[in-house]
Amino acid sequence: MNPFTFRQKKQRLCHGSTLLTFVLLLPxxxxxxxxxxxxxxxxxxxxxxxxxVDAACLAGMRNHYQGVAQAxxxxxxxxxxxxxxxxxxxxxxxxxxxxxIGANNNIVLTITATATVNTFFIRLIPQYKTLTVNxxxxxxxxxxxxxxxxxxxxxxxxxxxxxxxxGAVLPGAVTDFINNFxxxxxxxxxxxxxSSVTNNVRIDTNFETPIINAANALVYSGxxxxxxxxxxxxMMIASVPANANANVIKVCVLxxxxxxxxxxxxxxxxxxxxxxxGGFDVTNPGTPQWLSPATGAKLNLGLSTPTQFAASSCRCxxxxxxxxxxxxxxxxxxxxxxxMRANGVxxxxxxxxxxxxxxxxxxxxxxxxxxxxxxxxxTGYDGIALVATxxxxxxxxxxxxxxxxxxxxxx
Numbered sequence: 001m002n003p004f005t006f007r008q009k010k011q012r013l014c015h016g017s018t019l020l021t022f023v024l025l026l027p028x029x030x031x032x033x034x035x036x037x038x039x040x041x042x043x044x045x046x047x048x049x050x051x052x053v054d055a056a057c058l059a060g061m062r063n064h065y066q067g068v069a070q071a072x073x074x075x076x077x078x079x080x081x082x083x084x085x086x087x088x089x090x091x092x093x094x095x096x097x098x099x100x101i102g103a104n105n106n107i108v109l110t111i112t113a114t115a116t117v118n119t120f121f122i123r124l125i126p127q128y129k130t131l132t133v134n135x136x137x138x139x140x141x142x143x144x145x146x147x148x149x150x151x152x153x154x155x156x157x158x159x160x161x162x163x164x165x166x167g168a169v170l171p172g173a174v175t176d177f178i179n180n181f182x183x184x185x186x187x188x189x190x191x192x193x194x195s196s197v198t199n200n201v202r203i204d205t206n207f208e209t210p211i212i213n214a215a216n217a218l219v220y221s222g223x224x225x226x227x228x229x230x231x232x233x234x235m236m237i238a239s240v241p242a243n244a245n246a247n248v249i250k251v252c253v254l255x256x257x258x259x260x261x262x263x264x265x266x267x268x269x270x271x272x273x274x275x276x277x278g279g280f281d282v283t284n285p286g287t288p289q290w291l292s293p294a295t296g297a298k299l300n301l302g303l304s305t306p307t308q309f310a311a312s313s314c315r316c317x318x319x320x321x322x323x324x325x326x327x328x329x330x331x332x333x334x335x336x337x338x339x340m341r342a343n344g345v346x347x348x349x350x351x352x353x354x355x356x357x358x359x360x361x362x363x364x365x366x367x368x369x370x371x372x373x374x375x376x377x378x379t380g381y382d383g384i385a386l387v388a389t390x391x392x393x394x395x396x397x398x399x400x401x402x403x404x405x406x407x408x409x410x411x
Contacts, residue, residue, distance in 0.1 A: 042117045042131045049093065049135035052082040053111045056095060057137040061109045061410045064099065064141065065180055072097050075111065083113075104246045105185060107141040142247045142409045144186035147203060147236040148174070148211070149229035150218070151256040152192045155354075157220030164257035164354040165391045167220045173395040174215040177253075180402040183208035189236040190214055194221060195262060195296030196276060197228030203236040222296045223279035223289075226260035227329055230336045230367070237345055249408050250345040252337075253401060254367065257352040259283060259360055260329040261322070264293060269301065278329065280322035283358060288320050330363050337367045341381040348404065349385040350397045361387050 060075030079095045095113040102108040117131040150170065155163040181188065189203025190211045200214040201207060233252045262278035276291035290299040337347045349368045351359035365373025368383035376382075384404060386397040 041119075042133055045115050045117050046133040046135065048083055049113050049115055049133060050137075052079045053095060053113050053135045053137040055079070055082045056097070057109055057111050057139045058410055060097060060099075060111070061107070061139045061141050062406050064107055064109070065182055068099050071099070071109075075109075079111070079113070102140060104143070104243060106143060106247050107182070107185065108138065109141075110136070110138045112136045139410055140247060141182075142249045144181055144188065144251065144405065144409060145203070145237055145240050145248055146181070146186065146188045146251040146253065146405075147233035148188070148190040149226075149233040149252065149254045150174070150190065150192045150215070151194075151224060151226075151229070151258065152218045152220050152222075153194045153224045153256075153258055154221050156218075156257055160354050160391070164352050166257045166352045166394065167218065169391040169394045170218070170255070171212075171215040173398045175212045176395055177398040177402050178208055178211050180399075180406060187240055189233075191229055191232040191236065192218055193225045193229035193232075195223040195225055195279065195291045196293055197225055197232050199232055199236070203240060223262045223291070224256065224258045224260055224281075225262040225264070225276060225278075225296075226254070226256055227332045227336060228262075228264065228276075229256075230254060230333055230340075234336060234340050234345070237340070238343065249405070250343075251405055252340055252345055252347045253350070254347065254364075255350045255352075255398075256359060256364075257354065258358070259326055260333050260363065261326050262291065263325055263329050263332065275299070277320060278322070278325040281326045285322050288322055288325050330360065333363070334366050337369070341369060341379050344381065346381050346405075346408070347383045348401045349383065350394070350401060351385065351387040352391065352394055353387055353389055359387060361385065 056075040056079035059078035060071045063071040063074040066074075075097050076095065083093060093113050093115045095111050098110045100108045100110070112134065114132060114134050117133060119129060119131060151166070156165075156167040156170070157163065159165040159168070178188070184205055186207070187203055187205050188207035188211065189199070190201040191197055191199045192214075201210045204210075230252070233254070237250050237252065259281035261281035262276055264274065264276050266272050267275050274293050276293050276296070277288050279289045279291065280286035290301055291297065292299055340347055347368050349364040349370075351361065351364050353359050353361075362374060364370075364385035364387070366375055368385040369376060369379060369381070370385045371382055373385065384401070386400060388394045388397050
């Protein structure tokens with residue numbers, strides 16, 4: 001036999017064998033390609049579904065204060081924005097949204113969603129004509145324990161430029177702020193400070209109407225006893241019974257339009273007597289006054305000046321000048337705020353500055369432990385300090401603080 005003829009026949013046999021092998025393997029190749037495409041589509045749909053229910057869950061929980069119907073509508077809209085149009089091979093999806101009350105009276109939001117993916121390559125196998133993918137997200141809202149410490153000093157009641165004019169806008173800002181939270185579930189109280197401090201609304205779960213009424217009833221007069229406001233706010237928060245299993249966030253919100261300029265000490269006159277003193281600062285320097293801790297009224301102690309009184313019978317290490325009082329007041333406020341943080345309390349500050357006065361923004365940042373302030377120490381309980389430059393901005397600043405608190409409640 002011609003060797004060339006033999007070689008040609010052998011080559012033809014090899015070509016035929018390759019073709020047969022290819023024909024036999026082609027269905028397998030199509031099967032694996034089909035699995036890759038169809039299951040890849042299912043995976044992409046599942047990832048999109050998971051992202052969408054997560055976003056919807058956070059949005060719904062943060063809007064629960066508006067009522068279940070509105071929160072459900074917000075969650076549904078958020079899901080639609082993230083899921084978008086039906087994916088290739090997947091049909092439309094309607095999430096199932098359920099609000100409930102969990103352990104320790106916490107609000108729980110559960111969202112589930114199911115998508116049906118139509119297959120293209122493996123649908124020849126009856127049980128794989130469609131693939132079903134599921135996603136579930138759940139958010140538990142921490143309950144809030146919060147105390148408001150609001151400035152009612154004299155400058156709040158005077159319109160700019162002589163004063164800050166804060167009294168005209170504070171009630172509305174407090175009303176909008178309080179409406180962000182859950183009456184009947186959260187625990188909120190309010191105190192106010194001027195030359196003395198007053199506990200206006202005891203800390204309780206029924207807080208909405210009492211705080212709104214109290215904010216509208218504030219009368220603006222006197223100095224700025226900021227340390228009293230912070231101290232009473234801290235005591236309010238600490239008075240709520242501790243529950244080791246409770247999921248709670250503790251918050252203090254301080255609002256002021258001026259420098260901290262009033263302190264409180266025990267003096268010998270000759271017996272130990274608790275007195276407030278101060279009332280003046282860099283925006284309005286003057287001789288410090290003695291004030292009643294109960295009413296804030298000016299006291300006449302029969303001595304010519306508080307400086308003379310301090311030199312003769314005060315338990316202070318410094319004479320009572322407005323510079324020393326202001327420095328001491330700020331120092332004490334920062335120490336009170338540090339103690340609150342040590343007990344797991346977030347401190348937020350809102351200041352109002354005016355052309356005739358102002359606030360010490362550096363001081364407020366230190367009180368809040370704002371990362372932008374000097375001496376910042378990361379404690380895990382970092383707050384923020386915001387300063388409005390006009391009364392019109394006060395509401396906006398409170399709403400920013402509300403959004404920060406709501407974010408912490410749903411993390």
